Amino acid sequence: MELTEGNLVRRMRLLAGYTQQQMADLMGFSSKSTISRIENDKIALTLRDAKKWALKTDNQDMLIAFITGTQQVADMVTSVPGLVGFLSPLFRLFV
Known part of the structure; x- marks a missing residue:
């Protein structure tokens, strides 16, 4: 199965132990159907969302890996200083 944005955010939600309704409440969305539509790639998340x-x-690492591409991250892991230097600008997005 291809890793899509919807599959990724579903995994993130499930790893955190949230139901679709709980996630909708946390995100400030009106209903769990919005979460379902996001997870089924019917609508895209904004960068802010x-x-x-x-x-x-609490799954920032999964989002970073998805954005940068898993192969690129895997290549960088072989060099810890290289990985830190590569990811430092991305961490600023989450601070």
Whole structure:
């Protein structure tokens, strides 16, 4: 199965132990159907909402890996100083 934005955010939500209704409440969405539509790739998250989703689920690392591409991150892991230098600007998005 291809890793889509919807699949990613569903994984993030499930890892955090939230139901769709709980996630809707945390995100400030009107209903759990919005969460379902996001997770089924019917609507896309804005960058602001993606950041909020990552913070609420405490899964910033998964979002960063998805944004940068898993192969690129895997290549950088071989060099810790390289990884830190590469990810430092991205962490500023979440602070």
